[in-house]
Amino acid sequence: MRKSNLTSLPAKPPRNWPLWISVVGFLLAMTLWSAHGIGFSLFELVCNIARGSRLLEESWPPDFAFTPRLFQPFMETIFIAIIGTVVGGILAIPIAILAARNLTLGPLVWFVDRNFMNILRTLPDLFWAMLFATAVGFGPVAGALALSVFTIAVISKLWSESLEAIDMGLPEAIRSVGGTWREMIQFGAMPQGLPHYVSYALYAFELNVRASMVLGLVGAGGIGMILKTQQANFEYERVTMIILAVLIAVLIIEEISEAIRRRLT
Amino acid sequence: MSERALKPPVQRIGWATWTTFIIAALFLISLWAIEFSPKIMLQVPGKVAEDLKAYYPPDMEYGWNAVLPAIVESIQIAWIGTIIAAILSLPLALFGARTLFPRVARVVKFISATARAFPEILLAIYFVPIVGLGPFAGALAIGISSVGMLTKLGAEVVDSIDFGPVEAVEASGGSRILALRYAVLPQVLPEIVAHWLFRFELNIRASAVLGVVGAGGVGGVLLNTLSYRHLEKAAAVLLLTIIVVLAIDMISGAIRRRIINS
Amino acid sequence: MSENSNASRAGAIRFSNAGIVYPNGVVGMKNLDLEIKPGEFVVVVGSSGAGKSTLLRAINGLNSLTSGKIEVDGQPVPEGVGRELRELRKRVGMIFQDFRLVKRLTVMSNVLIGRLGHVAAWRTLLNLWPIEDREIAIKALERVGISDKAWTKASDLSGGQQQRVGIARALAQEPAIILADEPVASLDPVTTHQVMQDLVRINRELGITTLVNLHFLDLAREYGERIIGLRFGELVYDGSADTVTDKDFEDIYGREVREDDVLDEDAV
Numbered sequence: 001m002r003k004s005n006l007t008s009l010p011a012k013p014p015r016n017w018p019l020w021i022s023v024v025g026f027l028l029a030m031t032l033w034s035a036h037g038i039g040f041s042l043f044e045l046v047c048n049i050a051r052g053s054r055l056l057e058e059s060w061p062p063d064f065a066f067t068p069r070l071f072q073p074f075m076e077t078i079f080i081a082i083i084g085t086v087v088g089g090i091l092a093i094p095i096a097i098l099a100a101r102n103l104t105l106g107p108l109v110w111f112v113d114r115n116f117m118n119i120l121r122t123l124p125d126l127f128w129a130m131l132f133a134t135a136v137g138f139g140p141v142a143g144a145l146a147l148s149v150f151t152i153a154v155i156s157k158l159w160s161e162s163l164e165a166i167d168m169g170l171p172e173a174i175r176s177v178g179g180t181w182r183e184m185i186q187f188g189a190m191p192q193g194l195p196h197y198v199s200y201a202l203y204a205f206e207l208n209v210r211a212s213m214v215l216g217l218v219g220a221g222g223i224g225m226i227l228k229t230q231q232a233n234f235e236y237e238r239v240t241m242i243i244l245a246v247l248i249a250v251l252i253i254e255e256i257s258e259a260i261r262r263r264l265t
Numbered sequence: 266m267s268e269r270a271l272k273p274p275v276q277r278i279g280w281a282t283w284t285t286f287i288i289a290a291l292f293l294i295s296l297w298a299i300e301f302s303p304k305i306m307l308q309v310p311g312k313v314a315e316d317l318k319a320y321y322p323p324d325m326e327y328g329w330n331a332v333l334p335a336i337v338e339s340i341q342i343a344w345i346g347t348i349i350a351a352i353l354s355l356p357l358a359l360f361g362a363r364t365l366f367p368r369v370a371r372v373v374k375f376i377s378a379t380a381r382a383f384p385e386i387l388l389a390i391y392f393v394p395i396v397g398l399g400p401f402a403g404a405l406a407i408g409i410s411s412v413g414m415l416t417k418l419g420a421e422v423v424d425s426i427d428f429g430p431v432e433a434v435e436a437s438g439g440s441r442i443l444a445l446r447y448a449v450l451p452q453v454l455p456e457i458v459a460h461w462l463f464r465f466e467l468n469i470r471a472s473a474v475l476g477v478v479g480a481g482g483v484g485g486v487l488l489n490t491l492s493y494r495h496l497e498k499a500a501a502v503l504l505l506t507i508i509v510v511l512a513i514d515m516i517s518g519a520i521r522r523r524i525i526n527s
Numbered sequence: 528m529s530e531n532s533n534a535s536r537a538g539a540i541r542f543s544n545a546g547i548v549y550p551n552g553v554v555g556m557k558n559l560d561l562e563i564k565p566g567e568f569v570v571v572v573g574s575s576g577a578g579k580s581t582l583l584r585a586i587n588g589l590n591s592l593t594s595g596k597i598e599v600d601g602q603p604v605p606e607g608v609g610r611e612l613r614e615l616r617k618r619v620g621m622i623f624q625d626f627r628l629v630k631r632l633t634v635m636s637n638v639l640i641g642r643l644g645h646v647a648a649w650r651t652l653l654n655l656w657p658i659e660d661r662e663i664a665i666k667a668l669e670r671v672g673i674s675d676k677a678w679t680k681a682s683d684l685s686g687g688q689q690q691r692v693g694i695a696r697a698l699a700q701e702p703a704i705i706l707a708d709e710p711v712a713s714l715d716p717v718t719t720h721q722v723m724q725d726l727v728r729i730n731r732e733l734g735i736t737t738l739v740n741l742h743f744l745d746l747a748r749e750y751g752e753r754i755i756g757l758r759f760g761e762l763v764y765d766g767s768a769d770t771v772t773d774k775d776f777e778d779i780y781g782r783e784v785r786e787d788d789v790l791d792e793d794a795v
Contacts, residue, residue, distance in 0.1 A: 009635075009665060009677045031348055034341035038400035038481065045396065045405075052395040059391070079295035086292045122510040123503070124470040126386075126477060127487060131503075134491045135316040136309055140299040145309070214386050217477055218488065221299070231390055231478075239390065247382050429627035433693075436587055437700055438617035438644025441608075446652055447640055451631040 055236065062241035070223065070245055076140055077222035077246075080215070081208035083144040088151025089201045092159065095152060099160035102168055103189055105181065117156050125150040125211045129220040140221030143212055150211060151204045158200045159193070166192040195264050202257045209253055213246050320500035328501030332486055335502075336509050339482035342400045342475065343468035346407025351461045353412045358419025358457065359445055365423065365431075373416065380413030385471045389480040400481030407468050407475075418460045419453070426452040459521045466517050469510055537600045538565040538618075538703035538736035540586060545595035547581055547760070555581035555590065557760040565703070566734040568727065570741055570751030570768065574780045578760035579740040583706045586738070587619040588612050599704070617644035620697025620735075624709040626689040630682035634673065634692050637681050638664040641699030667698040671725055687718030694725060705729070707739040711746070716790055719743075723750045744776050745789040 034040075097103050099117050104110040128146035136142055171188030179187070216224020223246060230238040360366050361373030388406035396402050430448035435441070476485030483506060490499040540563040547556040555578050563569055571579045584590040585597055588604050597604045599619070605611035620641065628637045642660040643651055650656065668674040671691040681689060690710060697705050707726060711719040723739075727750055730737040741747050747754055747768065754771050756764030756779030764771075764779050776784050 009668075009674055012678055030344060034344040037338060037341040038345055038404050040345060040401055040404065044401070048395050055391065055394050076299060079298045082291050082295040083299070083301075086288060118511065118514070119507055122470070122507045122514070124474045124484075126474040126484065127503070127506070130477075130487060130491050131316075131499075132313075134494070134496075134499075135312045136305075141301060141305060141309070144299065144301075210384060214384055217386065227390075234394075243383075243387055251382070429623065429625055430629045432589070433621065433623060433627040433696075434640055434643060436589060436616055436619075436621040437641050437696070438613045438615075439640070440613060440648070443643050443648065443651060447632075447636075447643065448629055451629050 059236040059240040061237065062244050063235075063237040064241065066238045066241050067245060070226065070242060073216070073223040073226050074246070074249065077212045077216075077224075078209065080140050080143040080147060080212045080220075080222050081205060084147025084151050084208050084212070085201060085205040087144070088148040089155055089204065091148065092152045092155035093197075096156040096159040096163065097185060097189075099156060100163035102164055102166075103171070103185060117153065117160070120149060120153040121157060126214065126218055129215045130218045133219050138219035138221075143215040143220035143222055146215060146220055147208050147212060151208060154204045154207060155197075155200050158203075159197055162196040162200075163189065163193050199261045199264055202261050206250075206254050206257050209250055213250070316496065319494075319496040320503075322497065323500035323504050324495075324497040325501055327498045328505050331498075332483065332502050332505050335476070335483040335486045336473075336505055338400050339472040339476075339484075340469060340509075340513075342403045342407060342472040342480075342482055343465060345404040346411060346472065347461060347465045347468050349404070349408030350411030350415050350464065353408070354415035354419055355457070357412070357416040358423055359449065361416055361420035362423035363420075364428065365441075365445075365449070370420070373420070377413045377416035377420075380409055381417065382413070383410055385410040385468075386475060386478055386480075389475050389478050393479055398479040403472055403475040403480030403482060406480060407471055410471075411464055411468060415460060415464055419457050422453045422456045422460070423449060455524050455527060459524050462517045462521045462524075466514055469513055473506060473510075539563065539600050540704065540736065540738075541596075541598045542585075543596040543598075545585065545592050545597050547585065547590055548593045554760045556585065556592075559595070559760075559762055561755070561762060561765075563736060563738070565736055566730070567736055568730045568750075568752045569736075569738045569755055570747045570753070571738060571755045571757060572741055572744065572747050572776070572779060573757035574782075575742070577757040577779075579757055580708050581760065582757065583621075583708050583738055583740060586704065586706060587616050587621060613644060617700060618703045620700045620702035620705045622690070622693050622697050622705065622707040622710045624712045626686070626693045626713075628681040628689055628692055628696075631680065633678050633680055634668070634684070634695075635664065635677045637692055638667055638695045638699050641667070641696040644700070663701065664695075664699050667695040668692075670698060670729065671695045685718075686714050687721060690714060690718070690722055691725065694722070694729070698729065702735060704736045704738070707737065709740045709742065712742065719746070719790060726750075743788065743790040744784060745791060747771075 095113060095117055098105060098109055098113040101110060104113065125146055128149045129143055132142035132145040133139075136145070166189060170191075171184045174184045174188045212222045212224070214224045214227075216222045216226065217228050219225065223242060227239060227242050230242065357373055357377065360369045361377065363370035363374075385403075385406045388410055389402055392402035392405045396405065426449060430452075431444045434444040434448045439447070472482045474482075474484045476482040477488055479485065483502060487499060487502045487506075490496070490502060540561070542559045542561040545556055545559040546554075548554055559582070571582060573579050581590055585592060586599065586604065588606070591606055592604075599615060602615070604615060629640070639656055639660065642656070642663060646657065646660055665674065665677075668677055671694050673688060673691045673695065676684065676688065676692075681692065684692065690713075693710075705726070710726070711722050714722060723746060726737060726739060729735060739751075741751075748771060749768075751768035754764065754766055754768050755762065756775070758779055758781060764775055766775070773784055776788075780788070
């Protein structure tokens with residue numbers, strides 16, 4: 001390619017080669033290493049398409065006759081979600097407030113609470129379910145406890161960030177006329193924070209209904225337990241039925257929840 | 266002035282109180298339905314405390330030998346799953362922007378809603394019989410599941426951009442595809458990549474869990490140790506998981522902030 | 528900019544009884560008969576909503592006619608989207624009030640966008656611009672006097688500088704026609720005059736047909752050759768800038784000339 005003989009431009013700043021190469025190199029290396037580690041193989045994928053379509057055939061049509069047996073476990077799923085949301089929602093309130101830089105009791109408290117909250121967030125809900133199932137036995141109680149912890153994690157993270165963004169005018173005014181910390185929170189911060197809280201609580205409920213679907217896979221109650229037995233017996237038409245039924249229910253619940261949340265904001 | 270005038274008028278029962286009543290009622294019904302009794306409630310803290318003693322001290326030798334490889338596998342699963350989802354979701358997000366492609370976007374929205382509906386673990390249940398037990402099934406499950414969410418978020422980002430430059434490109438004779446490349450992508454890429462990174466953080470947690478259905482990763486190890494009540498080993502699993510996830514969260518969060526601010 | 532391409536450049540525009548009625552019933556253009564010869568410098572004035580933008584955007588197909596005809600160099604402006612329309616748009620450059628640069632890209636990349644219609648798609652998708660097109664872009668930058676900022680990110684420029692990049696982008700197309708839709712409305716007075724002078728100079732040196740929408744009447748008088756006045760989508764004035772009077776402006780606007788209709792308060 002002929003080089004241009006126009007010289008009116010300033011020199012083009014050179015691309016930051018070291019940065020580019022290391023980023024691209026890292027991405028490539030990570031991808032290749034991971035693909036190798038998990039046994040990724042397009043070949044396998046293509047070969048197994050036949051098996052895949054056979055599985056899809058076996059899974060369809062869903063076993064509608066199975067539905068009556070789903071009712072009770074499904075209600076159990078809902079109950080677990082309710083308990084988890086309520087308990088977790090209540091416990092999340094102090095945790096979230098103390099994790100908000102502008103509302104907390106002091107730097108040490110904030111630090112401890114913030115890290116506590118982050119640690120709660122690291123473990124997936126199924127891990128909590130397994131832990132509680134080991135401690136208090138299999139069944140819906142374990143699931144409810146697990147979801148409570150999960151709910152604390154979800155709500156406190158979202159709500160503490162939202163609390164950090166409120167207008168501090170009124171809380172500061174309350175402090176300056178001699179109000180206690182509790183009064184500042186209750187009368188200064190809560191009026192602004194409560195609508196968000198309700199919205200996040202509803203969101204947590206949606207997540208919990210979904211989550212409690214699968215908690216049963218580790219024995220923590222709800223419809224997941226039936227799912228597990230059916231899957232173990234390779235009754236894929238029933239598995240599909242369960243999943244379908246739950247998905248529809250979840251979608252309905254989410255619609256209702258969204259509608260309520262929209263009315264709030 | 267009489268004292269009565271200084272008191273606030275009696276408040277009627279507002280909807281907030283009603284809502285609290287309803288929630289409390291639902292709560293109590295649920296407790297009763299799952300046969301929760303005060304006896305159980307009193308036992309719970311005791312049992313949890315008992316277990317906690319058994320978790321200490323964590324068996325770190327087991328940790329290095331058995332747990333770390335499993336955690337590495339979970340990371341790999343999450344990585345590949347996120348890469349698959351990122352590659353698939355980018356074009357889908359572009360075509361799913363109803364401001365750019367009003368008709369196609371509806372189809373894309375439907376696809377992404379369907380993909381989003383399935384928790385990864387349920388997809389894994391289907392993938393395991395297809396490609397066999399192991400992390401490959403897990404990566405595929407995570408990939409498909411994440412495509413839904415990334416497409417939805419990506420389409421929202423595209424919908425929110427400034428369309429002036431798009432029109433300018435087309436007014437100078439460029440096709441829509443070129444407008445995507447030169448006017449849309451430069452505006453949306455940083456935010457979309459940040460979404461990918463956040464998705465990776467979430468997928469680590471998801472992949473950790475997949476081991477429960479045999480799709481690889483640290484979840485299977487945890488399930489094992491708990492089933493045999495080898496609680497010190499389980500403690501090692503938890504400890505290492507927490508540390509690794511926190512580290513990844515921090516690094517990924519820092520990178521995300523750098524990208525958004527570039 | 529290669530002077531040889533003058534030969535292929537024409538830039539005649541003809542509206543024949545053109546009309547545009549928007550889906551919501553608003554009339555954007557009504558019974559418009561207008562002929563513009565190649566190389567003319569035309570200023571379009573009118574109050575807000577009079578149809579100035581509609582007129583310009585009909586020429587490059589951003590607005591479609593609902594009645595009548597519009598032709599560029601004898602060819603009707605194609606409807607819909609497609610190859611033909613893109614071919615026409617390659618020859619018509621547009622400058623916008625809000626500049627419409629891609630903020631994250633450099634000035635150079637933004638100007639090269641003007642060449643998109645002329646370069647093979649696979650090349651532009653991979654950002655492999657041929658040397659000839661890059662030289663055209665460089666010359667366009669020189670012509671508006673902003674080549675020293677070639678590698679600056681567009682968002683780091685001032686409003687006036689951004690508009691000059693917008694002009695360079697249009698120039699890079701080597702167009703027959705330039706449409707400037709309120710190009711100076713967002714600029715301060717000093718930069719406004721600079722940009723208007725650039726447009727006049729480009730028109731004189733390169734012979735590109737130029738249509739400029741303005742809402743500052745003193746600018747119209749100062750820089751225009753021919754002035755077109757629109758009111759409610761209809762052509763109500765067509766005359767020379769030398770002979771236009773304040774009364775003519777009042778007729779176009781349907782009211783008295785106000786302070787915010789002129790750039791310099793002294794001109795009122």
